[in-house]
Amino acid sequence: MLKSVNPESFISKLIYGENLAALKTLLADYGLRGKVALVYIDPPFATNGEFKISKDRANTVSMSNSGDIAYSDTLVGCGFLEFLRVRLILLRELMSEKSSIYLHIDNKIGHYVKIIMDEIFGRNNFRNDITRVKCNPKNFDRRAYGNIKDMILFYSKSQDPVWNNQEVPFSEDGVQRLFKKIDNNGRRYTTVPLHAPGETVNGKTGQEWRGMKPPKGRHWRCSPEVLDALDKDGLVEWSTNGVPRKKIFADERKGKKMQDIWDFKDPQYPSYPTEKNLDMLKFIIQTSSNEGDLVLDCFCGSGTTLLAAEELSRRWIGIDSSEHAIRVVRKRLAEISTGLCCEVEYDLIAF
Numbered sequence: 001m002l003k004s005v006n007p008e009s010f011i012s013k014l015i016y017g018e019n020l021a022a023l024k025t026l027l028a029d030y031g032l033r034g035k036v037a038l039v040y041i042d043p044p045f046a047t048n049g050e051f052k053i054s055k056d057r058a059n060t061v062s063m064s065n066s067g068d069i070a071y072s073d074t075l076v077g078c079g080f081l082e083f084l085r086v087r088l089i090l091l092r093e094l095m096s097e098k099s100s101i102y103l104h105i106d107n108k109i110g111h112y113v114k115i116i117m118d119e120i121f122g123r124n125n126f127r128n129d130i131t132r133v134k135c136n137p138k139n140f141d142r143r144a145y146g147n148i149k150d151m152i153l154f155y156s157k158s159q160d161p162v163w164n165n166q167e168v169p170f171s172e173d174g175v176q177r178l179f180k181k182i183d184n185n186g187r188r189y190t191t192v193p194l195h196a197p198g199e200t201v202n203g204k205t206g207q208e209w210r211g212m213k214p215p216k217g218r219h220w221r222c223s224p225e226v227l228d229a230l231d232k233d234g235l236v237e238w239s240t241n242g243v244p245r246k247k248i249f250a251d252e253r254k255g256k257k258m259q260d261i262w263d264f265k266d267p268q269y270p271s272y273p274t275e276k277n278l279d280m281l282k283f284i285i286q287t288s289s290n291e292g293d294l295v296l297d298c299f300c301g302s303g304t305t306l307l308a309a310e311e312l313s314r315r316w317i318g319i320d321s322s323e324h325a326i327r328v329v330r331k332r333l334a335e336i337s338t339g340l341c342c343e344v345e346y347d348l349i350a351f
């Protein structure tokens with residue numbers, strides 16, 4: 001039987017068993033209500049197939065002929081949606097006020113799942129429906145376009161979730177496209193307007209600067225004194241007809257904001273069927289949690305979430321009902337122990 005634990009001295013947990021019972025135990029016996037900072041789940045997608053694994057390889061598509069069944073994905077329709085719904089309700093109970101949940105699903109069933117997420121987490125707390133490019137283009141025989149994407153539904157528990165904004169680096173191509181101009185020192189730059197939408201009636205940013213009012217319906221981005229300082233520093237470019245714009249240099253920008261189309265392809269030679277991209281999990285964990293936080297994945301499969309959390313100094317709980325999944329997680333955790341120069345510490349619990 002599981003004992004109560006102090007969340008502050010919490011040791012990460014790998015739980016082998018059915019996640020409904022495990023989630024109830026985490027709530028009732030572990031005192032973890034409101035303690036989870038981030039949930040990522042990648043449940044079965046109601047494909048009505050079986051995913052197999054053999055000694056040397058895992059199959060990425062269901063219904064392959066060889067190997068043992070790693071997990072069955074045979075619950076479909078309303079039964080599948082209800083299966084998810086009851087687990088999502090428990091997950092919400094475990095989540096802290098500043099937490100987020102990312103639910104990975106495909107586009108066949110994902111729109112129905114979104115309605116359930118809206119019901120449980122609230123439409124206000126919907127943040128993104130992320131399109132994830134999962135593989136290279138395919139040549140299907142089917143009379144349809146190639147399917148290279150799935151979706152991640154991202155919700156927060158409240159309006160104030162943890163958010164560590166991460167910029168993504170510009171590609172070489174992107175730098176040339178976005179920063180087309182080159183100054184006398186060979187630096188690439190672009191220009192943006194010095195004014196922004198919205199009129200200021202009495203404020204400084206609505207006043208004249210160098211004999212010019214901001215255009216109708218707009219205000220200067222900064223006060224006339226700051227505009228003077230920018231101009232003095234050579235950061236304002238004047239067009240031939242006297243319109244000022246602010247210079248933005250490529251070498252001063254770390255990158256651009258991540259958008260809602262992600263390119264994180266899954267491993268070509270996975271250790272487990274439907275294993276997800278480790279860098280994608282690291283990106284999610286870094287953005288939506290802080291060091292020391294508790295990350296939960298109750299469909300953990302090969303443990304990609306757990307590895308990412310461990311490498312980023314978060315505590316974690318992984319749950320899976322497949323013995324193959326648990327074996328692969330343990331192997332992967334043992335492998336990263338070498339890189340981290342110490343044994344990964346966790347409790348292994350069987351229900």
Ligand SMILES: C[S@@+](CC[C@H](N)C(=O)[O-])C[C@H]1O[C@@H](n2cnc3c(N)ncnc32)[C@H](O)[C@@H]1O
Nearest residue numbers: 018019042071275276299301302304320321322
């Ligand atoms: C799509 S896989 C997860 C893959 C994982 N994201 C990875 O990177 O390896 C779904 C996992 O959910 C597990 N699973 C399905 N139903 C479960 C349940 N009721 N309780 C616990 N695990 C379950 C399966 O055994 C399977 O390993």
